[in-house]
Structures are given as structure tokens and as C-alpha cells.
Amino acid sequence: MIDPDALLARQFAPIEHSYDTRDVILYALGLGLGTDPLNPAHLRATYERAEGFGALPAMVNVLAYPGFWAMEPDTGITWQKLLHGEQSLTLHAPLPAKGTLIGQTRITGLVDKGEGKGALIYSERTLTDKATGTLIATVAGTTFARADGGFGGASGPTKPVHTLPDRAPDCHFDHQTPEGAALIYRLSGDYNPLHADPAIATQAGFTRPILHGLCSLGVASWSITQALADGRSEALTHLQLRFTSPVYPGETIRTEMWQDGADVSFRARVLERDVVVLNNGLARLG
Numbered sequence: 449m450i451d452p453d454a455l456l457a458r459q460f461a462p463i464e465h466s467y468d469t470r471d472v473i474l475y476a477l478g479l480g481l482g483t484d485p486l487n488p489a490h491l492r493a494t495y496e497r498a499e500g501f502g503a504l505p506a507m508v509n510v511l512a513y514p515g516f517w518a519m520e521p522d523t524g525i526t527w528q529k530l531l532h533g534e535q536s537l538t539l540h541a542p543l544p545a546k547g548t549l550i551g552q553t554r555i556t557g558l559v560d561k562g563e564g565k566g567a568l569i570y571s572e573r574t575l576t577d578k579a580t581g582t583l584i585a586t587v588a589g590t591t592f593a594r595a596d597g598g599f600g601g602a603s604g605p606t607k608p609v610h611t612l613p614d615r616a617p618d619c620h621f622d623h624q625t626p627e628g629a630a631l632i633y634r635l636s637g638d639y640n641p642l643h644a645d646p647a648i649a650t651q652a653g654f655t656r657p658i659l660h661g662l663c664s665l666g667v668a669s670w671s672i673t674q675a676l677a678d679g680r681s682e683a684l685t686h687l688q689l690r691f692t693s694p695v696y697p698g699e700t701i702r703t704e705m706w707q708d709g710a711d712v713s714f715r716a717r718v719l720e721r722d723v724v725v726l727n728n729g730l731a732r733l734g
């Protein structure tokens with residue numbers, strides 16, 4: 449059972465994370481970039497000598513990340529039943545292609561949806577460049593703890609979600625994820641067994657391991673900059689979304705977009721099952 453006071457007060461030691469070109473490429477490979485090695489857009493993210501090579505902004509999700517801390521028994525969290533519910537990232541400065549970042553994580557809120565309905569755990573992480581002290585990014589997430597409702601906490605406030613425009617999407621971009629995407633993506637630092645272990649996936653109620661939500665987010669981020677920023681992935685300065693349904697590795701993610709100036713509303717569906725997997729998306733291009 450969650451102890452709300454203890455969880456809200458949980459201390460996370462600052463994490464120092466040094467990364468380089470190899471990590472940047474591994475992250476991109478985890479999104480399924482590099483499966484089309486003659487495509488310059490894939491090379492831009494996976495080959496350090498390609499023109500325009502750099503870290504994809506959504507990589508902030510895996511940098512100076514505290515790991516799957518929910519598995520630690522003192523959290524009271526039923527980690528097998530966790531799903532990623534929402535995520536946002538804001539780039540305050542460009543993400544360097546290599547460097548050392550300091551990550552500081554904190555729990556920012558808890559919502560009790562009630563017994564049998566689950567709980568929401570809100571967290572936030574700041575990423576600061578160790579060498580310059582520059583704040584690079586703020587990353588925030590909502591974890592949907594499906595088995596942990598009913599701990600006696602408040603049922604709100606919840607974060608407002610972005611409403612998509614009431615018109616057909618202006619454009620879309622398709623990207624097929626590789627069957628082994630989750631096994632590669634996890635090497636960037638998200639080792640939740642749900643994405644690799646068939647037995648754990650079954651316990652969680654799935655037929656097989658599902659893709660990391662943050663991998664799908666990375667695909668959508670890249671797709672938006674492919675469709676609307678001439679492939680300049682570094683144009684992305686903000687992104688927020690809700691994860692509405694799981695993605696299985698190997699599925700094709702279609703990102704549907706509406707552009708209003710620098711703001712891009714978006715959602716994504718899996719073509720093979722015609723299910724919306726990411727919704728209420730808002731991205732900003734600089």
C-alpha cells in the first residue's frame with residue numbers, strides 16, 4: 449500500500465550522467481531509426497558523420513534518469529501494474545550531443561482515484577549541464593498505478609490535458625517500429641521488465657511485452673520534426689501527451705498533426721489495429 453506522505457517526501461539523490469555520441473546513436477536505434485540505412489533522415493540520427501547529426505531532444509527522457517525506482521519495496525507501489533500515463537518535456541537550451549548532465553527528480557503530486565481505479569503519481573526531473581550550470585530541460589511524467597488506488601488520498605487536482613483541434617489532421621507521418629525495438633530502447637536506461645520479460649507482461653495483463661511509452665513518444669517527436677520542421681529534430685522545444693493504449697514492438701505508429709504557427713497538436717495511432725495510442729499531444733517547434 450502506498451504511504452502518500454512517505455512517497456511525496458521521497459528523496460532522490462542527484463544523478464550525474466555522462467553521455468556521448470554512442471549513447472545518442474543507441475537512443476535513436478531504439479526508436480527504430482537506422483532500419484532504413486540509405487535514408488538520410490535515419491542517418492542524421494544514427495551516424496555521427498552525417499550532416500546535421502545531433503542528439504534527439506526526446507533523449508532527455510532517458511538522461512540522468514533515476515531508473516525503475518518503483519521496484520524498491522519501500523515505495524509500497526505494485527510495480528507490476530504501473531503504466532506510463534502522461535509525459536511532458538521542455539527544452540530550455542539545446543541538448544548537447546555529448547556532455548555531463550545532473551538530474552534531480554522529485555515527486556510532485558499523488559492522486560487517489562479510489563479502490564480498484566488506481567492512483568496517479570506525478571514526478572518531475574530537471575536536467576542541468578554540469579560544465580556550465582545551464583538548465584537544459586524539465587521532464588515531467590504521470591505514472592498510472594493501476595493497483596494502488598484507495599490509499600486515502602485526494603482525488604485531484606489532475607493535470608489538464610490539451611484538446612486537439614476540431615478538424616481533420618493537416619498531415620501525418622508513418623514509422624514502423626522494429627520487432628526488437630523495446631530490447632534496444634531499454635539499453636538507454638529504462639529497464640522495466642514489462643518491456644522484455646514475457647512472464648512479467650502476462651502478469652501485467654498483456655499478451656507479450658509492450659513498447660516503452662517513452663519510445664512511442666520518441667517516435668512521435670521525430671515524426672513531427674520530419675513532417676513539419678524539414679527533418680531538423682532539434683527544432684522541438686516542448687512536447688506533452690497522454691498515453692492512451694499500449695503499443696507492441698513491430699507496430700506502425702502513424703502520427704497525425706495539426707499545425708497552428710509554432711504549435712503542433714498531435715495524436716498517434718497504431719495502423720495494424722487502428723487504435724489511438726498517444727493523444728492530447730502538443731508540440732512546439734522553435
Ligand SMILES: CCCCCCC[C@@H](O)CC(=O)SCCNC(=O)CCNC(=O)[C@H](O)C(C)(C)COP(=O)(O)OP(=O)(O)OC[C@H]1O[C@@H](n2cnc3c(N)ncnc32)[C@H](O)[C@@H]1OP(=O)(O)O
Nearest residue numbers: 518531532533534591592640660661662690691692693694
Ligand atoms: C513511478 C516510476 C515511474 C515509472 C514510469 C513507467 C515506466 C514505463 O517503463 C512504463 C511504460 O512505458 S507503460 C507503456 C506506455 N503506457 C501505456 O501503454 C498506457 C496506455 N494507457 C492505458 O492503457 C489507459 O489509458 C490507462 C490504463 C492508463 C487508463 O485507462 P482506463 O482505466 O480505461 O481509464 P479511463 O476509464 O479512460 O479513465 C479513468 C480516469 O483516468 C484518467 N486517465 C485515463 N487515461 C489516463 C492517462 N493515460 N494518464 C492519466 N490519467 C488518465 C481519466 O481522465 C479518468 O479520470 P477521471 O476518473 O478523473 O474521470
